[in-house]
Amino acid sequence: xxxxxxxxxxLVTQMGNDKSIKCEQNLGHDTxxxxxxxxxxxxxxxxxxxxxxxxxxxxxxxxxxxKSPDKAHLNLHINSLELGDSAVYFCASSQDGGINExxxxxxxxxxxx
Amino acid sequence: xxxxxxxxxxxxxxxxxxxxxxxNYSYGATPYLFWYVQSPGQGLQLLLKYxxxxxxxxxxxxxxxxxxxxxxxxxxxxxxxxxxxxAEYFCxxxxxxxxxxxxxxKGTKLSVKP
Numbered sequence: 726x727x728x729x730x731x732x733x734x735x736l737v738t739q740m741g742n743d744k745s746i747k748c749e750q751n752l753g754h755d756t757x758x759x760x761x762x763x764x765x766x767x768x769x770x771x772x773x774x775x776x777x778x779x780x781x782x783x784x785x786x787x788x789x790x791x792k793s794p795d796k797a798h799l800n801l802h803i804n805s806l807e808l809g810d811s812a813v814y815f816c817a818s819s820q821d822g823g824i825n826e827x828x829x830x831x832x833x834x835x836x837x838x
Numbered sequence: 839x840x841x842x843x844x845x846x847x848x849x850x851x852x853x854x855x856x857x858x859x860x861x862n863y864s865y866g867a868t869p870y871l872f873w874y875v876q877s878p879g880q881g882l883q884l885l886l887k888y889x890x891x892x893x894x895x896x897x898x899x900x901x902x903x904x905x906x907x908x909x910x911x912x913x914x915x916x917x918x919x920x921x922x923x924x925a926e927y928f929c930x931x932x933x934x935x936x937x938x939x940x941x942x943x944k945g946t947k948l949s950v951k952p
Contacts, residue, residue: 756938758938766926766944767942767944767945768945770939773939780938815882817882826887827884828884829874829881829882830881831880832881
């Protein structure tokens with residue numbers, strides 16, 4: 726009965742590779758988000774989708790591309806991985822895109838070698 | 839510029855002692871304020887939130903926070919800390935119309951001494 730789930734939990738890969746992180750929520754929420762948490766624990770929003778429509782797109786390299794096949798899923802695809810992409814990526818969801826509580830997934834720790 | 843400041847990077851308290859974690863914000867609109875907790879290797883869990891009304895809000899796990907508009911602060915408190923409270927605590931601010939764009943502080947790590 727996990728509310729927000731992410732796969733994989735850990736991802737280790739080489740520079741230059743392309744990888745995807747999947748996120749699913751079973752809360753019936755309309756809005757989903759991707760956050761990046763760096764090595765100093767600083768958490769910053771990357772994207773948000775509301776009903777499969779991109780709402781927030783912060784200053785993120787265009788190597789990062791979110792994809793929302795339906796409102797329960799928001800995947801993150803990263804092309805040409807770089808060392809600086811190493812971080813923990815969190816998916817979250819909320820009921821509508823307003824200012825409701827965001828529910829976070831457990832995170833995906835990405836390590837780029 | 840919109841920002842959230844958590845002045846204390848790391849705090850250590852004894853079990854049973856009281857706790858106050860500080861949070862100051864700078865935000866152009868009427869703020870909505872949140873405190874989240876992150877246990878090691880886990881995602882973030884909401885402790886409490888303030889939207890409007892009573893400036894003292896109660897949350898889960900015995901936490902409370904007080905919104906002070908004049909001081910642009912939203913400090914988190916707990917009267918008696920338990921060892922299981924050891925975690926990272928994040929203050930966040932947003933606003934109506936911000937489309938869920940929360941701005942997080944850099945977090946305060948709480949250690950609890952037996």
